[in-house]
Amino acid sequence: MAPNQTEFFGNGKLDFRSRKGTMPSLGNGSRTPRHNTTGTDDAETTVYTWRDVAKHCTAESCWVSVRGKVYDVTKWLENHPGGKEILLLAAGRDITLAFDSYHPFSTKAESVLKKYEIGEVVDAEYPTYKPDSGFYKECAKRVKKYFEETKQNPKNPWPGIWRMMLVFAVAAFSFIVMSGISFTYKGIEIPEFTYWVRFLAAGIFGVCQALPLLHVMHDSSHLAFGNSELWWKIAGRFCMDWYAGANMTSWHNQHVIGHHIYTNVFEADPDLPEKVENDPRRLVPRQKYQSLYKWQYIYLPPLYGILGLKFRFQDLFETYGAHVNGPVRVNPIPLSQWAEMIITKIFWATYRIILPLTLTNIFKYESLAMYLTFFFVAEFMTGYFLAFNFQVSHVSTECDYPNGEEKTDQISDEWAVSQVRACVDYSHDNYLTTFFCGALNYQVTHHLFPTVSQYHYPAIAKIIKEVCKEYDVEYKVLPDFKSAFYAHVKHLYNLGQDGVAAEVHMG
Numbered sequence: 003m004a005p006n007q008t009e010f011f012g013n014g015k016l017d018f019r020s021r022k023g024t025m026p027s028l029g030n031g032s033r034t035p036r037h038n039t040t041g042t043d044d045a046e047t048t049v050y051t052w053r054d055v056a057k058h059c060t061a062e063s064c065w066v067s068v069r070g071k072v073y074d075v076t077k078w079l080e081n082h083p084g085g086k087e088i089l090l091l092a093a094g095r096d097i098t099l100a101f102d103s104y105h106p107f108s109t110k111a112e113s114v115l116k117k118y119e120i121g122e123v124v125d126a127e128y129p130t131y132k133p134d135s136g137f138y139k140e141c142a143k144r145v146k147k148y149f150e151e152t153k154q155n156p157k158n159p160w161p162g163i164w165r166m167m168l169v170f171a172v173a174a175f176s177f178i179v180m181s182g183i184s185f186t187y188k189g190i191e192i193p194e195f196t197y198w199v200r201f202l203a204a205g206i207f208g209v210c211q212a213l214p215l216l217h218v219m220h221d222s223s224h225l226a227f228g229n230s231e232l233w234w235k236i237a238g239r240f241c242m243d244w245y246a247g248a249n250m251t252s253w254h255n256q257h258v259i260g261h262h263i264y265t266n267v268f269e270a271d272p273d274l275p276e277k278v279e280n281d282p283r284r285l286v287p288r289q290k291y292q293s294l295y296k297w298q299y300i301y302l303p304p305l306y307g308i309l310g311l312k313f314r315f316q317d318l319f320e321t322y323g324a325h326v327n328g329p330v331r332v333n334p335i336p337l338s339q340w341a342e343m344i345i346t347k348i349f350w351a352t353y354r355i356i357l358p359l360t361l362t363n364i365f366k367y368e369s370l371a372m373y374l375t376f377f378f379v380a381e382f383m384t385g386y387f388l389a390f391n392f393q394v395s396h397v398s399t400e401c402d403y404p405n406g407e408e409k410t411d412q413i414s415d416e417w418a419v420s421q422v423r424a425c426v427d428y429s430h431d432n433y434l435t436t437f438f439c440g441a442l443n444y445q446v447t448h449h450l451f452p453t454v455s456q457y458h459y460p461a462i463a464k465i466i467k468e469v470c471k472e473y474d475v476e477y478k479v480l481p482d483f484k485s486a487f488y489a490h491v492k493h494l495y496n497l498g499q500d501g502v503a504a505e506v507h508m509g
């Protein structure tokens with residue numbers, strides 16, 4: 003591992019020439035002899051650094067590394083059952099953990115991969131986990147058995163489809179009410195409602211903007227909604243890009259590549275503050291203390307409301323503009339995704355901003371102030387709804403933060419165990435909570451089996467709990483959202499107090 007911190011992590015400052023589309027040289031590997039069993043140097047292995055691998059991050063040259071071996075999978079791109087897009091997202095990276103968690107029930111992918119081996123990688127971009135002791139394999143074996151015995155499709159899209167039909171119906175109705183649109187259809191009259199009913203409708207629309215993201219979009223981004231790339235692309239992008247005006251490519255980099263692999267790993271998980279200083283949040287002890295943090299448990303939760311709005315700009319300026327997403331390098335973005343991003347942003351701005359402000363005979367806003375009030379009520383509601391659901395599961399007194407207390411190149415746990423320790427579940431077996439948080443109350447299950455539809459989590463969580471017990475890994479479940487929320491605020495409070503870092507739960 004490279005000893006220097008800024009050299010070790012991408013952080014957007016790495017001299018990563020291929021980002022700008024200029025890739026002057028490919029394959030800077032050096033050949034070194036590999037000793038065979040007779041002790042003679044009759045075989046040679048090409049050795050690469052992670053930077054060499056990182057240069058091959060396009061459809062023209064797509065390399066990945068898994069368990070220290072480098073593979074040139076360019077020719078496999080078109081045949082990849084999970085689709086080309088997700089493989090290109092993984093291009094140029096160590097994808098060991100994504101590879102395992104995206105192929106949990108089959109060894110077929112491993113045998114395909116072997117054909118494309120071209121060398122070995124000698125270092126790593128981020129801190130590395132210990133190898134699997136058998137814990138994850140055991141979880142996967144039992145979950146696979148569950149699906150075989152119950153004859154269920156792990157990616158069955160239908161529970162998501164009917165739920166979202168309901169949500170979109172409520173969204174359409176609340177949008178009409180919020181906008182003051184009045185009409186009569188087949189004898190049913192929709193009048194122009196009073197201010198406070200419209201205010202309430204704006205809040206409900208905000209919730210309905212968040213729910214498809216927590217359900218279909220989230221599952222699609224993990225290839226868990228239906229069994230083909232078409233499902234994930236159409237359903238996921240419909241909810242994320244067209245309906246909510248955010249961007250799937252940005253989410254893929256932040257969530258799938260960053261957060262899910264390096265959950266709560268400081269300086270690798272994009273959901274955590276990026277640097278040791280100058281962030282309004284202090285979530286890990288390694289961050290430099292400022293007296294302002296004393297009040298973070300008070301000022302941060304209200305700020306979560308702007309999260310949704312921030313996403314709409316962050317994807318434009320960071321993912322597409324600077325080709326970074328926190329500590330994650332963003333691979334070159336194809337022209338088709340640029341076009342899609344621009345068209346969907348225009349679409350969202352048209353139906354949420356331009357039409358309501360110009361078609362005044364249909365959208366009955368009495369003043370600009372009234373429009374802005376309802377617009378921000380909806381947006382803040384979406385922001386709060388998403389932020390609280392995501393925050394309570396990871397930013398909590400119950401969670402671990404690898405690399406957060408002391409800088410390390412080696413995480414003390416294997417990946418799957420680290421996932422269990424970096425997540426906290428709550429409110430198990432509560433149908434309403436599970437629906438409203440998109441099954442994020444089963445966070446451990448989601449992190450271990452992201453490619454399984456969220457509607458299976460309650461059943462699978464029971465299996466994982468059993469394996470955790472056998473392997474002596476603590477699986478934390480809080481009784482309800484209230485206690486999860488309290489543990490979140492308590493963590494903000496603890497880290498806001500100077501010198502109390504040792505008191506937080508660091509496993």
Ligand SMILES: [Zn+2]
Pocket residue numbers: 220224257262448452
């Ligand atoms: Zn996820």
